[in-house]
Amino acid sequence: MSEGIRTKQLMFSVSAFITASSILTKNLYAFTVQDSWMAIILAVITSLIIVAVYAALANRFPGCSLIEINDAAFGPILGKAVSAMYIFYFLSLLYFNTLDLSSFIKEIILPNTPVIMTIVMFVFICAWAVRTGAESMTRYGALLTFIVTGTILLNGFLLLKYVNIRNFLPMFTKPIKNYLIGTHIMTMLPLSEILCFIMLFPYMKQKKDAGKALSGGLLIGAAVLFLIVVRDISVMGNVIQIASRPTFMVARLVDVGEVLTRLEIIYAFILIAMLFFKVSILYFSAVSAIARVLKLESYTYLIVIIGVLTVIYSMSIFDAAYEHAIWNMTAAATYSTFFIVLLPVVTLLTAVIRKASRTETSL
């Protein structure tokens, strides 16, 4: 239990976290229809730069979580203010992702069930996972990553009869603005939300390898996302633009010899599992951050409080589903940029200028 998270565990947890966002591919396809694979590659390059910032922070403050880093870099009072901003961000991510899951289930699987039932069940299970601690949560990251990759490859293999390489053409014909927006969305939404893993650094066995775990996980997760995007584009071509959940629509097309049909339910299972993993990690980050800021001994009773807040807020953030879609496509990336890029860069610069450095033992 107190062994510490191994580097490989964290790496695969990061990749599982990133793959959970395959549900959000619609935002990317809307802008760079058939060139989305390019946006992913560009986004990976940008994310690697951002992750380098996180790695630099982790190296300067080995074994510290985000809160301690802020305290060390900015001083006690300003550091708390910055930490409060991070807490707000983690909580908002938590709400958005829970909302993603509940709207997915409501639309596709259980349309008549009151959505609060789904959210309560889901949050309950995530809370349970958080209660068992950081180390046990990251244990099944590798399993999930392999399951997802296997499912995607299998689905892709079964869809070979629809694959048409010409769907990727014409290349490079969209206005530059679209590529930039697509890359921005892709960088912020799935790839760089791994900021919350910094809250897990104090639990690592080898604190020096934190940066390596992040970048390795980023590459693996991005590779899986790339596979998904390539498969979607090659199968659907232009039809991606009109689908509201392109990846799911592609999974529905599987029909091999009239025996292997209706396999999209496998994809739905996997997606729920991935979202559970993602929300657990975000939940843990939020709860751990609040506990550290308030200097509480343990975060256990915060779990229920945050859980209840999640249930309430995820139902009331948006009035309508289309607001959620508009938010995802327009403002979400910019909102995330502040917390993911701006704040860590400012933190790093401040730390370098003030020559701050600190080592902290776990918890």
Next chain:
Amino acid sequence: MKTLKNACKRLTACIVALSVVFGLGGCYDRRELNTLSIVFGTAIDKADKKGETTITFQIADVGGEGKSEKGSPKGSGQMSTQYLNISNTGKNANNIIRDMDHILSREVYIAHNQVIVIGEDLAREGVRDSLDFFARSPEGRLNVYIFVARGKGSDILETEPKLEKMPSDDLVRTLMVQKRTSEAPIITEFDLIKGLISKTTCSIVPIVYIKEIEDKENVCVEGCAVFKDGKMIAELDKKETRGVLWIRNEVKNGAFLVDVEGTKATVEIREARSKVKPEIRDDGKIVLKIQVNAMVGLGDQYGKFNLSDPTNIPEGLKMTERAIRKEIRNAFNKVKAINADVIGFGDCLRQRYPKKWEQVKDHWDETFKDIEAEITVKIKADGNGRIDTPLHPSQG
């Protein structure tokens, strides 16, 4: 005290676990099989009133719990698949289907829908709006086969099948069987949607009609309807359809009648592949290069001239080549005459030559009329069956 605390803890854990299990069962959204009317076929027709459509659902009693036909053994494990066609008329597809709930004892469930038959009147008016519900509904699937009916679609669903259990089954299986002739395309809703959202490509949809053979009605699938801008503009007959399918690389099997030196032979297509490449000549003219590679075999021959003889084979192949080329050329001319880009040429141009595409896309109709085709057909002989010479007395 400690054991009481332990017991309380365990009890709470049990209660919580049980409530989670019950909650996750999804009982609220349960759908029992005997509360669903499972739709196997759909027909969409134009109604008499302006702006209204009639939707006919072919519902089968799969659970075997409904009324059974006289004489059909119940409880012997045999599923009674009697079917029922329910129609309703109204303005929007979703509205019409919702309205059916007044007369149905079971909820409509379209996830097992196999065919959508569109009546000719509605096809000529436009299908985009009617198909919106089927593409949008979370229950609907895109693997549905689409047909255009000559006359009313609901009549096709009423035709009593000879070998199959339901007319929808009959339709789907006939479509699959006629794949051996390649004289009608096999189109799913996915293919049709791809055509509908493309700016230039026209879709083709197989035609189904009722053929009277010896006073009995039979469903017949052949030829295709051409859709431009969501509306049906023309019909192509068997041979023209096959020509178009050659260009679309969808011919895998088929048979030709070829006349060589007085002997009429049926040449079977065993394998076929075609490649289409656009080429822009220096004078700006767009040329379509169609290359067909096929493996053919001798099916049968009426006459003495031995087409299996290796010295005679080249002649037979030459005639086959000529026949295929003629078929493709006829189809291409017809397609140009009705000005419908069923071969996906616009998309091809957009993908390969985007600059030229930008120039011509606004007046695509005129550009399409000027396109020329260069057709090359390469044939290889595959085999001639079990006999080497025709059933005539040999010389000597």
